[in-house]
Amino acid sequence: MVASVAPLTAPVEPDEALRRIAFLLERERAGSYRVEAFRKAVVTVRETPGEELRSRHEAGTLQDLPGIGKSTAGVVSEALDGELPAYLKTLQDKAKPLASGGTELLAQVKGDCHSHSNWSDGGSPIEEMVLTAVELGHEWLALTDHSPQLRVANGLTAERLTKQLRLVDAVNASLGHGFRLLKGIEVDILDDGSLDQTEAMLGKLDVVTASVHSKLKMNKHPMTRRMVAAVSNPRVNVLGHCTGRLVTGSRGTRPQSEFDARAVFEACAEHDTAVEINSRPERRDPPDELIELALEIGCLFAIDSDAHAPGQLEMKAYGAERATTLGIPAERIVTTWDADRLLDWTAGKA
The missing domain is CATH 1.10.150.110 (DNA polymerase beta, N-terminal domain-like)
Structure with a gap:
């Protein structure tokens, strides 16, 4: 919770x-x-x-x-x-509750498939992210620092990711059984839909969240092919902030990418890839109408914080409020699952 x-x-x-x-x-x-x-x-x-x-x-x-x-x-x-x-x-x-609605759903959220540490562009060490997650009542947290191509975010090479995975093992060994830090990545979706990390490294991870960070203005048809290829990859578990839009905040605004949302979400449903409800206020991604389309098609969802600092882990309150308003049942949201069920799901995809 x-x-x-x-x-x-x-x-x-x-x-x-x-x-x-x-x-x-x-x-x-x-x-x-x-x-x-x-x-x-x-x-x-x-x-x-x-x-x-x-x-x-x-x-x-x-x-x-x-x-x-x-x-x-x-x-x-x-x-x-x-x-x-x-x-x-x-x-x-x-300090007030971040959101006025969605409290019942938020109480059912057990984890997060999208978080960052100072190994990439986050502001705090892994240990501080974990300590705060424990204090907030998380049962698990996927550490998903960026992949190599995103140099501006200090993305992890295979070598650095290997070192990080050893640290995750050490953190879990020190915590006992009350909390689990999952090995993950936010992997860039490359122009052709392939993933910005080696197959061998992706195979060592518990959770793979895949996102588009480059060429967000790509034409609709190649962008659709790009995203469909990524969400169809058996290594991918979650499609992160799918439109790439920014609606407010210090970075300004950015329009959403153009793609055939029905084709992308049908591929998500076919390949059991969850659609992320990114809870960051500056993203609110996907827009409501796309969440409704994904719900209609039968997709799974992940309410994620995309936290880049410990105090942002609680932002899932915004995502829970939106999911409640749009009528998404808790059983369709993978971040309400316990770690064992989540890992059974991700292992079954690969």
Whole structure:
């Protein structure tokens, strides 16, 4: 079950206060520079012995530490004094549910097929994404950093992905049985519909989300062939943000790609590939009419966050609200399935 985290109360450890502030800023889509200040401060605080932190607090020299500025020093000082930091209290007091509807469906969501870490273009380490997912009540999370062609997003070569998979094994070994981090990728759909990763590497993954990131203005017929080829590939489990549109946000707007949606979704239904309901507010992808078409055709769906930071994992609330409004039953949504059922489904495709 995915839910909001409970507010922190005093006393609180300085690093946890800083972590929660970063989470709440990410949740409200604050500027990355503000978030990074608190994330960097967490690292510094954790690397500084407690006695030194307290002595610097008493001497007023916290800002001499790397990555500690006026605001973060204030948070650390208030936490060390046994108080709930004022900035944290302000953020917690104004935090509201992200969406007004879809709460029953959101409560049934157990995981996420689309998330990013700082191995590609995400803002936080894998361990921080996992810790936040656990705090939010996830049962599983697919780590889907980008593939090599997307150099602007630091996409993973086969060699880097191999290293990441070893880290995922280590994370799962440390967690026990209460949560599972799944091995995944957001693989680029290339111009001819092939996938931007080797067949051998794709075969080592639990979840493959495939998305178009390049040549979004390709003509309708070749774009349709491209997407049909990708969703028909037995390695592909989820079709990510299928139109590529942007409807709001700091990156501006972008029209949706042109393709024969019926042909693409019929291929999805035939090959048991889920259509992603991308929950990012700037995407809202697919548009409502395309979700309705996919529902009519008989497609499966995945309500995903496309989170690039821990505080964005909760954005699935927006997707759950849309899915509820459009009448998608929970059993058709793979992110409501437990990890075993999901892995049986992905293994059955390959």
